[in-house]
Amino acid sequence: MDIRRPDIVSTTLADGEEPRGTPTRVLVVVPVRSSRRGEGADAPSRSATAKRDEAVGLAAAIDLEVTEAVIVTLNEPRPATLIGKGKVEELAGLVTAHDAGLVFVDAALSPVQQRNLEKAWKAKVVDRTGLILEIFGRRARTKEGGLQVELAHLSYQKSRLVRSWTHLERQRGGFGFLGGPGETQIEADRRMIQERITRIERELEQVTRTRRLHRQSRRRVPYPIIALVGYTNAGKSTLFNALTTGGVLAQDLLFATLDPTLRQMRLPRGTKAILSDTVGFISDLPTMLVAAFRATLEEVIEADVILHVRDVSHGDTEAQAADVKAILGDLGVDQATRTIIEVWNKVDLLDPESREAARNRAERHEPEARPHFVSAITGEGLEALLSAVEDKLRAAHDRMTVTVAAADGATLHWIHENAEVEAREALDSGETRVTLRIAPAKRDQLERRLAQAS
Structure with missing residues (x-):
């Protein structure tokens, strides 16, 4: 060369x-x-x-x-x-x-x-x-x-x-x-x-x-957006493949993923979401790259939940996490108000003593901010992580009870496709009373459908 x-x-x-x-x-x-x-x-x-x-x-x-x-x-x-x-x-x-x-x-x-x-x-x-x-x-x-x-x-x-x-x-x-x-x-x-x-x-x-x-x-x-961010080589793409149908290059290599990828996924209780894999961050990331990739990283900026993936087996995991948080700040992500879940990945690489030390560090976090231990390779902790993500999304949803006309089967079908149904009761009048949780953006659509049917 x-x-x-x-x-x-x-x-x-x-x-x-x-x-x-x-x-x-x-x-x-x-x-x-x-x-x-x-x-x-x-x-x-x-x-x-x-x-x-x-x-x-x-x-x-x-x-x-x-x-x-x-x-x-x-x-x-x-x-x-x-x-x-x-x-x-x-x-x-x-x-x-x-x-x-x-x-x-x-x-x-x-x-x-x-x-x-x-x-x-x-x-x-x-x-x-x-x-x-x-x-x-x-x-x-x-x-x-x-x-x-x-x-x-x-x-x-x-x-x-x-x-x-x-x-x-x-x-x-x-x-x-x-x-x-x-x-x-x-x-x-x-x-x-x-x-x-x-x-x-x-x-x-x-x-x-x-x-x-x-x-x-x-x-x-609207499907909620879940964005993966983290230091390069933290295992984001391997985690992405484990949570979706995959197909993203996952190698033990710095910057193995550059172009963003989005895939639809279904959470444990049926909530549909879109998972976004992004370019890895690194210390001293050139400012012109942060600016140039801003269009790509807008998926992170507007995500409903951000998963900060960390390689907990790396000796510099704390410094790497600080670098990621600094870049998120540069992108305008207000970490005090956003829903961010720390994912401590690669726990399969920890020996028992190191794992116990990491558990003790995690316990010092407030319960709401406590990191999730996972291994994208073995699958350890993935179900608990997905449940926590769904809980975060549901916490932002509105709970409401509606009555659907007997002839309005289309709206009833729409509710089951776009909301989480908690209870359903058939009334003597033929109508159906439904108690549900729904995203604020979808609530307006549901109310319009009900108004048109009345």
């Missing part, structure tokens, strides 16, 4: 085509601050080892061959190179020794820092934002997903064009650093990039309008 400057792209792979030839050899550099000054005392700590493992996972997500992963302790970031001169020289030796054509620095690099490190190491350098964008570019399978990734990448690339005009050339398909799916030709002109950004934003506005129409049509026969 040809690794060149960030603004020069290798040949695009066709859909479903696997990379050919020898994988790119990459050295992973993980800068870790020696102190946590400026952060809240209650902020969950993220271990250096967990940071390194996640960085290696990001590299593996696009089939890079990791030669070594190095943790670099930072006292203060250097404006020119982020890390100190001595460490830069030491890493240059590792790049040469491993014959690495790429260095992944698991941090946000300024254009100047990226350029200086490339000169010092004589290798292509990609920062955390760039690699995440590349992974998203590889994962996008729908036109919408491709547009969202391209918008985010162009916004990022635009900031990298300062004093780099001579390195630009007309490109053949693709917009990723390492090559990947794409459909634009980026010229050596910032104005051309901005025009393309504007066009994509218009197309995504149409996507937003289309999604809004779909939601409006669902409200006419």
